[in-house]
Amino acid sequence: xxxxxxxxxxxxxxxxxxxxxxxxxxxxxxxxxxxxxxxxxxxxxxxxxxxxxxxxxxxxxxxxxxxxxxxxxxxxxxxxxxxxxxxxxxxxxxxxxxxxxxxxxxxxxxxxxxxxxxxxxxxxxxxxxxxxxxxxxxxxxxxxxxxxxxxxx
Numbered sequence: 001x002x003x004x005x006x007x008x009x010x011x012x013x014x015x016x017x018x019x020x021x022x023x024x025x026x027x028x029x030x031x032x033x034x035x036x037x038x039x040x041x042x043x044x045x046x047x048x049x050x051x052x053x054x055x056x057x058x059x060x061x062x063x064x065x066x067x068x069x070x071x072x073x074x075x076x077x078x079x080x081x082x083x084x085x086x087x088x089x090x091x092x093x094x095x096x097x098x099x100x101x102x103x104x105x106x107x108x109x110x111x112x113x114x115x116x117x118x119x120x121x122x123x124x125x126x127x128x129x130x131x132x133x134x135x136x137x138x139x140x141x142x143x144x145x146x147x148x149x150x151x152x153x
Contacts, residue, residue: 002073004061004103004120006110012125013059013104020055020100031098035059038066043089046072050086053096061105065116072101073119 005012017033024031032054036045038061049056050072058069065073071088077095078085084095108126127135141148 001119001121002101002103003123004105004112005123005125006107007104007125008106008108009125009127010104010106011127012123013057016057016102016104020057020102031055033057038062042066043068046088047091047093049101050099051094051096053098055100055102057102057104059104061103061107061110063107063111065103065112073116 005016007013017035020031020033024033032052033056034045034049034054035057036042037059042058046056046068048054068088071086076086078087080092084097085092086095087093103120112120
């Protein structure tokens with residue numbers, strides 16, 4: 001299932017982007033990360049990412065998703081002439097097995113349909129007071145006593 005980040009502060013998004021870029025560099029720069037939003041130009045970006053095996057990050061989603069994403073979310077991949085393809089819109093697009101999709105919303109309490117929830121893994125990156133306290137403490141310890149923070153990790 002594709003991850004859908006509930007991420008009001010964009011911390012999860014920043015982590016995902018950093019991690020994906022790191023993986024791209026380790027792989028010799030072959031993997032790229034595309035960042036897009038629903039709307040104009042999405043089809044071209046989605047087609048390019050799927051066919052080239054890149055990562056696509058769709059950010060700032062609302063409570064509803066564009067129906068054009070349905071076959072991608074459901075991974076409706078079929079085999080034609082020995083090639084994996086996915087049909088969306090009115091065209092078949094070659095499906096690269098390395099393609100990754102990450103969805104992100106800034107909504108703190110999104111309400112998605114059961115069909116969407118069945119196709120994605122909801123990951124909540126909402127900061128809690130305890131989590132914020134832990135982050136700040138880690139920053140202070142790292143600055144004051146770096147060896148302690150190194151031991152922790």
